[in-house]
Amino acid sequence: MLDKRIIPCLDVRDGKVVKGINFVGIREVGDPVECAEEYNRQGADEIVFLDITATHEHRKTMADVVCRTAEKVFVPLTVGGGISTIEDFATMLRAGADKVSVNSAALKNPELIAQAADKFGSQCVVVAIDARKMEDGSWHAYVAGGRKDTGIDAVWWAKRACELGAGEILLTSMDADGTKAGFDLPLLNAVCEVVNVPVIASGGCGTLDHFSEVFEKTGADAALAASLFHYRELTVGEVKEHLHAHNIPVRL
Amino acid sequence: MIAIIDYGAGNLFSVQNALRFLGLENQITRDAAEIRKANGLILPGVGAFPDAMRMLKEAGLTEVIKEEAIKKPFLGICLGMQMLFNESDEFTTTSGLGLIPGRVEKIVCPYKIPHMGWNHLELNGKSPLLAGVPEGSSVYFVHSYMACTEPENVTAYCDYGVKIPALTEKGTVFGAQFHPEKSGETGLTILKNFGGLTK
Numbered sequence: 001m002l003d004k005r006i007i008p009c010l011d012v013r014d015g016k017v018v019k020g021i022n023f024v025g026i027r028e029v030g031d032p033v034e035c036a037e038e039y040n041r042q043g044a045d046e047i048v049f050l051d052i053t054a055t056h057e058h059r060k061t062m063a064d065v066v067c068r069t070a071e072k073v074f075v076p077l078t079v080g081g082g083i084s085t086i087e088d089f090a091t092m093l094r095a096g097a098d099k100v101s102v103n104s105a106a107l108k109n110p111e112l113i114a115q116a117a118d119k120f121g122s123q124c125v126v127v128a129i130d131a132r133k134m135e136d137g138s139w140h141a142y143v144a145g146g147r148k149d150t151g152i153d154a155v156w157w158a159k160r161a162c163e164l165g166a167g168e169i170l171l172t173s174m175d176a177d178g179t180k181a182g183f184d185l186p187l188l189n190a191v192c193e194v195v196n197v198p199v200i201a202s203g204g205c206g207t208l209d210h211f212s213e214v215f216e217k218t219g220a221d222a223a224l225a226a227s228l229f230h231y232r233e234l235t236v237g238e239v240k241e242h243l244h245a246h247n248i249p250v251r252l
Numbered sequence: 253m254i255a256i257i258d259y260g261a262g263n264l265f266s267v268q269n270a271l272r273f274l275g276l277e278n279q280i281t282r283d284a285a286e287i288r289k290a291n292g293l294i295l296p297g298v299g300a301f302p303d304a305m306r307m308l309k310e311a312g313l314t315e316v317i318k319e320e321a322i323k324k325p326f327l328g329i330c331l332g333m334q335m336l337f338n339e340s341d342e343f344t345t346t347s348g349l350g351l352i353p354g355r356v357e358k359i360v361c362p363y364k365i366p367h368m369g370w371n372h373l374e375l376n377g378k379s380p381l382l383a384g385v386p387e388g389s390s391v392y393f394v395h396s397y398m399a400c401t402e403p404e405n406v407t408a409y410c411d412y413g414v415k416i417p418a419l420t421e422k423g424t425v426f427g428a429q430f431h432p433e434k435s436g437e438t439g440l441t442i443l444k445n446f447g448g449l450t451k
Binding site: 001002003005040043045070071072074075076094096098121122123167168196197198221222249251252 | 265266269270272273298299363364366367368369370371372390392394411412433434435436439440
């Protein structure tokens with residue numbers, strides 16, 4: 001059976017790693033290539049780069065970061081942030097990314113998912129969804145760093161994205177993100193129920209138990225964290241040892 | 253020198269990065285003369301079987317690969333491994349290189365397809381590629397089709413509700429269904445072992 005994956009996420013701005021706390025108050029913490037190498041040493045199963053500047057000129061900087069990382073780190077690399085065209089996919093894949101994640105642009109133009117899947121294969125098309133809970137109990141997909149409500153039902157969107165060819169869903173709970181109170185289990189379960197591709201849980205983890213909990217109580221295939229690993233509150237290795245001790249299959 | 257065969261499909265740079273990291277001399281090429289000269293060959297592959305076989309043919313490389321693969325260490329990766337077999341069912345029945353007996357069929361199992369992620373090697377006999385690779389090591393897979401071949405051609409399986417040949421071997425012809433260039437330390441060990449055979 002497949003191992004559950006632990007994925008550190010590096011938020012990159014202008015070629016430097018930063019970490020936002022609830023997407024505001026960004027702090028700089030280092031060189032992305034060095035950070036990726038460190039995570040690789042700790043046993044990361046995959047590394048996600050999220051380009052939070054995502055203007056056109058910075059995309060080149062990001063491609064360069066990916067290219068330099070791929071020379072030294074031999075696990076799958078995913079790049080997201082500001083991806084809006086098939087050319088952006090091609091640029092990142094050529095630079096050495098194995099997967100590209102798309103968020104706002106896919107909500108604006110869902111055909112982008114189908115085009116990318118057709119051209120590069122579903123396996124490299126990740127659809128990232130930032131979801132926030134509504135008063136009626138449903139979740140809406142948000143864009144613009146979690147500031148803008150699209151009015152689109154996040155669970156419906158996850159399902160639709162898969163129908164269009166998404167190979168994976170990266171699901172961030174805007175409610176849980178930054179709280180360290182645990183992953184958003186109801187949201188994850190709602191999405192896992194309607195999609196047949198891997199789901200990456202993101203947002204809310206603060207302790208080792210949160211990682212075992214998300215795999216024991218939801219169908220998530222992977223868990224992603226940024227600040228927890230950045231500020232060395234936990235290492236990837238500690239998380240995997242904990243999961244192993246809980247009989248959850250991981251790559252050690 | 254290891255020739256990484258470039259026929260327009262595949263993850264050439266990841267393979268090249270890994271070989272460079274290991275200090276293994278290599279070259280990306282579609283030149284038949286270079287392929288004949290090389291001490292070892294790697295056939296990468298991402299995409300669909302019929303397209304890849306067509307591109308190989310259009311590059312004029314089908315025959316040289318068939319001839320050279322039985323003379324020196326040859327490693328097919330992912331789709332590059334599937335192409336080593338007699339034929340594949342992907343989209344439409346298409347002939348492969350026929351270097352290892354067997355055919356390629358859609359994975360039938362109760363789990364999500366593609367089979368994507370880290371899965372465990374179950375060793376099946378000995379292989380020079382598996383020196384220093386313990387039973388149960390995790391390697392990275394991304395595929396929807398699998399090789400169906402006799403166990404004598406398989407040196408490692410993985411379990412995904414169905415036993416999937418992960419590493420295949422016949423004489424000098426090796427195939428990895430997973431991506432050794434994306435499989436961390438274990439993958440690097442396998443590529444290093446392959447490199448050792450080419451020296």
